[in-house]
Amino acid sequence: MKQTGRFIILFIFVAAAGWLVWRAVKLPSLKQLLTAKEVSIDETVTVLKNIQSLSQLSTITAYDEIVVDSTAAPSATINPFVSLYHAVDASDAEIVLIGKAITYCGIDLQKLQPQDLYLSQDSVHLTLPAAQILEVALNPSDVEIFSERGVWNNNAMIRLTDKIKYLAAATAMSNGALGQAETEARKILTTFFNAAGYKTVVFEFVR
Amino acid sequence: MQKVFLLVLMSFLWAGCRQAKEKNLPQTIASLRQTGELVTVQYTLSKIIKANDNKTWYKIGNRKILMSCEAYVKAGVNLQGLTEKNFVATDSTLTVTLPHARIFSLNVPADKIQVAYQEVSGFRDPFSAAEREALLAQAETQLKVAAGNMDIVKKAEENATIFLQSLLQQAPYKTVNILFAP
Numbered sequence: 001m002k003q004t005g006r007f008i009i010l011f012i013f014v015a016a017a018g019w020l021v022w023r024a025v026k027l028p029s030l031k032q033l034l035t036a037k038e039v040s041i042d043e044t045v046t047v048l049k050n051i052q053s054l055s056q057l058s059t060i061t062a063y064d065e066i067v068v069d070s071t072a073a074p075s076a077t078i079n080p081f082v083s084l085y086h087a088v089d090a091s092d093a094e095i096v097l098i099g100k101a102i103t104y105c106g107i108d109l110q111k112l113q114p115q116d117l118y119l120s121q122d123s124v125h126l127t128l129p130a131a132q133i134l135e136v137a138l139n140p141s142d143v144e145i146f147s148e149r150g151v152w153n154n155n156a157m158i159r160l161t162d163k164i165k166y167l168a169a170a171t172a173m174s175n176g177a178l179g180q181a182e183t184e185a186r187k188i189l190t191t192f193f194n195a196a197g198y199k200t201v202v203f204e205f206v207r
Numbered sequence: 208m209q210k211v212f213l214l215v216l217m218s219f220l221w222a223g224c225r226q227a228k229e230k231n232l233p234q235t236i237a238s239l240r241q242t243g244e245l246v247t248v249q250y251t252l253s254k255i256i257k258a259n260d261n262k263t264w265y266k267i268g269n270r271k272i273l274m275s276c277e278a279y280v281k282a283g284v285n286l287q288g289l290t291e292k293n294f295v296a297t298d299s300t301l302t303v304t305l306p307h308a309r310i311f312s313l314n315v316p317a318d319k320i321q322v323a324y325q326e327v328s329g330f331r332d333p334f335s336a337a338e339r340e341a342l343l344a345q346a347e348t349q350l351k352v353a354a355g356n357m358d359i360v361k362k363a364e365e366n367a368t369i370f371l372q373s374l375l376q377q378a379p380y381k382t383v384n385i386l387f388a389p
Contacts, residue, residue: 037262039338041345046353050251053366054281058244058311095336104312109245109370119377134246135281137314140343145336152336154322161317177239188243188286195291196301196375 056134058106059184062172066164069096072150093150097160100142101168104134105181123200124193130205131181133172136165243287244311247366250280250359256346260331268329274339276346277319280354281311282363284387301380303371307387308363310354315347 072093107128116127138161172178186203193201256274260266284305295302320343327333334342368385375383 034265036266039258039260039262039342041342041349042257042259043349044255044257046350047253048250048357049253049277051362052249052251054246054249054283055366055370056246056281056283057286058242058246058283061240061242063238063240102312117374117377119375121379135279135312135314137312138317139313139315139347140320140340141347143340145340148335148337151333154320154339157336157339158317158320172239175239180239180241184241184243192286192289195289195294196303197294197296 055109055112056106057109057185057188058104058134059131059188060105060177060181062103062105062168062175062177063100064103064168064171065098065100066167066171067096067098067146068160068163068167069094070156070160072152072156093152094147095145095149095152095156095160096147097164098144098146099138099161099164099168101136101138101164102142103136103168103172103177105131105172105177106134107131107181107185108134119198122198123202124198125202125204126189127204127206128182128185130207131178131185133169133178136169138165138168241287243285244283245286245367245370246281246283246311246363247308247370248282248359248363250282250354250357250362252278252280252350252354254278254346254350254353256342258342260334266329266331268327268331270327270331270334271325272322272334272339272342273324274342274346275321275323276315276343276350278347278350278354279312279314279316280350280359281314282308282359283311284308284363284367296380299379299381300384301375301382302384302386303375304386304388305367305371307389308360308367310359313347313351313354315343315350 107130109128111129118125143161143164182205189203190201254276256272256276259269259271261269284307286305289305293304295304322339325333364387371385372383
């Protein structure tokens, strides 16, 4: 009985000491110990490869969120241990991506020739190239992998992101983004030349 | 007999709980926004991405990956909101005050991303697509910071000056000055 009492007191003392040390030293909790550490990339040098001069008037930006999915050939891509304990049809590799693409539409003013611009005392006549899709951007931070089964290499990801970009461009065009880009370009350039003192501004778009 | 019946019943319940996979996933409607950016410069940046996954004590083995990527950064001047107040004209001189240039877009195209090397040891799996994308998202952040520290804005303003002078330096203005104000 005495020994049991001594044991209990010793246990309480050790537990209290351990708790005080844990509070003082801020030891990690059990959850922190069992949570996988995030993988961070090393800080590496960013190299400037090229500088290119542009003259693009970007007048419409289209935002789109697109979902694509793909399935691949069975069994060779699936970890055999996974297929055993999942006890499901693990014969298909599948991936579902959600991509937030940005489509930039506008006029490429680098195509302007000297004969396309005529300025007189108070009027401007400008022949502009037709509006076009200048760029479709889909960055890694805008790609969410909603579901992934099997092994998907980099080439497969390139094909899927290219599909998202193609769909984004097609959606922008079907929503009339190019027509709106020309309308906005007309507005901006008219305001610009009017403010510069030209009373009459005439535009023509080359098709 | 009872055990067999229970097993069969559980199999039916389990099969019934499985949901069919949705194959035809619809798109959402795009939203359009009006901008008025005169983009005058594009910088092409390249970066090597190194990652070493060996920090989790209970995962036996190590894995490393080496990737490379490129990014296209565009900068330009916003022409929206320009009014007569931005233009001061004399007989033959026009002075235009524009807002300062800014970085307009950053594009990290997937076809410029390459996995150069991957090493997996122990009981580890290769990097999944989701894990690679997470590493690339970190590289994208570093590229944004690096682009901000370069002189892309200054270069954009220089190019905008050259372009607008060539556009406006006709009758009646012989001299066109381009200034930038905040």
